[in-house]
Amino acid sequence: MKASIEDVARQAGVSTATVSRAFSRPDMVSAKTRAKVMEAAQQLDFSVSRMAGILKSGRSHRVALLVGSSKLDWFTSRIIEGLNEVLRSAGYDLVIQPIGDAGAREEFFDELPVRGNADAVIVSSFAITPAEIRRLNTTRIPLIGINTASQGFTASVGIDDKAGIRLIVRHLTTLGHRNLLYLYETFDATMGFSSHNRVTGFLEACSELDGVTGQTMDMQAGDDPVDAALTALLARDDAPTALCFHQDSLAIPLFFRLRQCGMAIPTDLSVTGFDNSTFSGEVGLTTVRQKPYDMAVAAARKALDLIEGRTLDQPHEIFPVQLLVRDSTAAPRVRG
Amino acid sequence: MKASIEDVARQAGVSTATVSRAFSRPDMVSAKTRAKVMEAAQQLDFSVSRMAGILKSGRSHRVALLVGSSKLDWFTSRIIEGLNEVLRSAGYDLVIQPIGDAGAREEFFDELPVRGNADAVIVSSFAITPAEIRRLNTTRIPLIGINTASQGFTASVGIDDKAGIRLIVRHLTTLGHRNLLYLYETFDATMGFSSHNRVTGFLEACSELDGVTGQTMDMQAGDDPVDAALTALLARDDAPTALCFHQDSLAIPLFFRLRQCGMAIPTDLSVTGFDNSTFSGEVGLTTVRQKPYDMAVAAARKALDLIEGRTLDQPHEIFPVQLLVRDSTAAPRVRG
DNA sequence: TTGAAAGCGCTAACAC
DNA sequence: GTGTTAGCGCTTTCAA
Numbered sequence: 277m278k279a280s281i282e283d284v285a286r287q288a289g290v291s292t293a294t295v296s297r298a299f300s301r302p303d304m305v306s307a308k309t310r311a312k313v314m315e316a317a318q319q320l321d322f323s324v325s326r327m328a329g330i331l332k333s334g335r336s337h338r339v340a341l342l343v344g345s346s347k348l349d350w351f352t353s354r355i356i357e358g359l360n361e362v363l364r365s366a367g368y369d370l371v372i373q374p375i376g377d378a379g380a381r382e383e384f385f386d387e388l389p390v391r392g393n394a395d396a397v398i399v400s401s402f403a404i405t406p407a408e409i410r411r412l413n414t415t416r417i418p419l420i421g422i423n424t425a426s427q428g429f430t431a432s433v434g435i436d437d438k439a440g441i442r443l444i445v446r447h448l449t450t451l452g453h454r455n456l457l458y459l460y461e462t463f464d465a466t467m468g469f470s471s472h473n474r475v476t477g478f479l480e481a482c483s484e485l486d487g488v489t490g491q492t493m494d495m496q497a498g499d500d501p502v503d504a505a506l507t508a509l510l511a512r513d514d515a516p517t518a519l520c521f522h523q524d525s526l527a528i529p530l531f532f533r534l535r536q537c538g539m540a541i542p543t544d545l546s547v548t549g550f551d552n553s554t555f556s557g558e559v560g561l562t563t564v565r566q567k568p569y570d571m572a573v574a575a576a577r578k579a580l581d582l583i584e585g586r587t588l589d590q591p592h593e594i595f596p597v598q599l600l601v602r603d604s605t606a607a608p609r610v611r612g
Numbered sequence: 613m614k615a616s617i618e619d620v621a622r623q624a625g626v627s628t629a630t631v632s633r634a635f636s637r638p639d640m641v642s643a644k645t646r647a648k649v650m651e652a653a654q655q656l657d658f659s660v661s662r663m664a665g666i667l668k669s670g671r672s673h674r675v676a677l678l679v680g681s682s683k684l685d686w687f688t689s690r691i692i693e694g695l696n697e698v699l700r701s702a703g704y705d706l707v708i709q710p711i712g713d714a715g716a717r718e719e720f721f722d723e724l725p726v727r728g729n730a731d732a733v734i735v736s737s738f739a740i741t742p743a744e745i746r747r748l749n750t751t752r753i754p755l756i757g758i759n760t761a762s763q764g765f766t767a768s769v770g771i772d773d774k775a776g777i778r779l780i781v782r783h784l785t786t787l788g789h790r791n792l793l794y795l796y797e798t799f800d801a802t803m804g805f806s807s808h809n810r811v812t813g814f815l816e817a818c819s820e821l822d823g824v825t826g827q828t829m830d831m832q833a834g835d836d837p838v839d840a841a842l843t844a845l846l847a848r849d850d851a852p853t854a855l856c857f858h859q860d861s862l863a864i865p866l867f868f869r870l871r872q873c874g875m876a877i878p879t880d881l882s883v884t885g886f887d888n889s890t891f892s893g894e895v896g897l898t899t900v901r902q903k904p905y906d907m908a909v910a911a912a913r914k915a916l917d918l919i920e921g922r923t924l925d926q927p928h929e930i931f932p933v934q935l936l937v938r939d940s941t942a943a944p945r946v947r948g
Numbered sequence: 949t950t951g952a953a954a955g956c957g958c959t960a961a962c963a964c
Numbered sequence: 965g966t967g968t969t970a971g972c973g974c975t976t977t978c979a980a
Contacts, residue, residue, distance in 0.1 A: 953979105
């Protein structure tokens with residue numbers, strides 16, 4: 277049986293309050309008493325239980341992270357790293373709640389297991405409806421968004437997707453490309469599509485430029501991006517000379533398999549990604565860098581501030597993106 | 613202010629005990645009463661706080677996952693997915709505790725924040741000393757290992773690293789390779805090296821075969837694996853004809869950059885990995901598949917059984933591995 | 949089937 | 965600087 281604070285108090289010949297203080301505010305206890313307490317604690321193999329304090333303080337010391345899928349992709353893994361880093365050292369648990377399908381989603385918002393059971397809710401990369409936000413807000417719990425397009429968050433961090441994709445478009449058109457194709461995976465309709473701004477941003481950036489044609493093509497989740505790309509490329513007479521992928525992970529397989537199809541990057545085709553995720557540097561993929569880890573650290577800090585009742589001087593923060601030009605983009609081949 | 617169980621009791625005209633039962637054991641309350649309670653709860657926007665019950669039950673409903681690094685790699689991400697899936701639906705929180713460096717490690721084992729604050733501890737992929745295990749065992753908390761070489765766990769799941777790497781060695785030697793090089797990243801010495809069996813297994817498998825030379829080379833974490841591989845390849849006169857990487861992620865960059873160096877896979881060089889992680893299929897890397905998600909699911913189930921006092925019929929479980937032959941291996945070129 | 953009341957292990961206000 | 969004591973919000977005997 278685990279020793280309780282009373283056992284330690286008895287053993288050390290002090291009161292439970294003193295034991296409690298010896299642990300939580302050491303400087304409020306004389307050095308001598310503290311030593312006695314610590315020794316008794318050691319002997320009894322005692323350590324304070326977080327649960328009791330939590331009950332007392334009315335705080336759960338938990339922060340819920342809502343993610344759109346139970347698969348932890350590159351982005352989500354970085355988010356978890358950043359959040360965990362900050363929250364753990366502040367004594368909070370990070371609890372990952374995948375809201376996979378419409379069912380899980382409804383259940384979550386219905387039961388709202390959050391009420392009194394989490395001190396803050398962080399939503400990463402999925403769109404959430406106004407009704408859901410309102411529901412969440414009834415709990416008076418800080419709601420922080422990470423790369424979410426929606427409104428209504430207490431605080432948020434994110435990148436400017438439109439600005440990011442515009443960098444890509446301008447880079448390509450500066451190289452001489454006039455016919456660009458944007459490829460993205462469609463999502464479960466009920467999940468929302470938080471980075472949809474990237475798609476519309478692409479079209480806007482293209483239309484800003486004279487003589488530039490930008491088209492978009494969606495593929496089903498799970499579709500092979502290489503096959504999708506080839507289909508798009510070979511279907512039309514005015515084939516695009518550059519392919520812009522919604523994220524790096526979609527573009528990378530192209531580097532292996534395009535050669536089989538008699539095409540070389542960037543000679544025959546320029547390719548771009550978005551994220552700067554794993555292996556992007558190694559393959560030489562031109563992309564836009566975003567730093568989810570940094571965003572998560574900022575999000576966690578905001579969450580802590582909000583939980584502790586401090587007001588934020590900058591609740592909504594936009595993180596910079598940077599164009600990373602590498603070997604996958606070049607001037608288009610002159611038409612034969 | 614959040615409504616308490618008393619508010620609901622008052623509103624519904626019943627006792628707090630009845631409200632509690634209406635939620636935790638609905639069948640112990642008459643349908644009529646239950647309906648009244650639920651309606652009151654709805655009106656007051658009440659839901660039970662897990663914290664109070666937790667305090668009462670003496671269980672924290674938390675499971676700690678100890679990982680060796682704060683970076684979530686492919687393996688660890690899959691582990692988290694599997695654990696979270698099972699634990700969450702059983703009402704447990706998964707708490708990720710990176711034990712990054714020696715300092716964090718010592719602090720952890722010294723303070724053992726686990727005591728009374730987690731119902732089980734799961735250790736993933738890092739070696740843990742007998743002394744640390746003993747320390748952990750003083751807490752009487754189930755200790756579950758995932759791919760840990762150490763002894764002393766209450767339960768464990770893992771693969772047979774030696775059998776896995778032997779598959780690779782036999783595949784290559786069957787193709788005709790006689791000179792193999794094994795490349796791995798060295799780890800912080802204090803971190804242990806849980807998959808060290810892979811290295812020794814490689815050497816053993818080679819020595820079992822006549823005329824086969826197996827060498828190993830370690831690289832510093834952070835070193836470019838391509839540069840390391842080239843160095844090894846160009847340094848010796850009897851250059852190896854096959855490179856075996858400790859994990860896929862180390863091998864993949866080779867596929868992009870080796871061509872620059874005038875070498876083709878598998879014509880000039882056979883390459884193998886281990887894991888079957890992201891992009892391994894796309895690049896055509898011959899590898900050994902392991903399924904961390906499945907192992908995590910099993911580990912979580914064992915943890916729950918142990919927490920709930922059930923005995924395991926198979927505490928230590930070895931998961932199968934499978935050789936995946938793809939395009940990165942072929943017969944060695946005949947020496948010119 | 950329901951209610952009264954005793955805790956779970958600690959913290960913090962208050963008294964000394 | 966230290967002790968006393970009343971809760972935190974539930975669950976769970978025990979009685980009715």
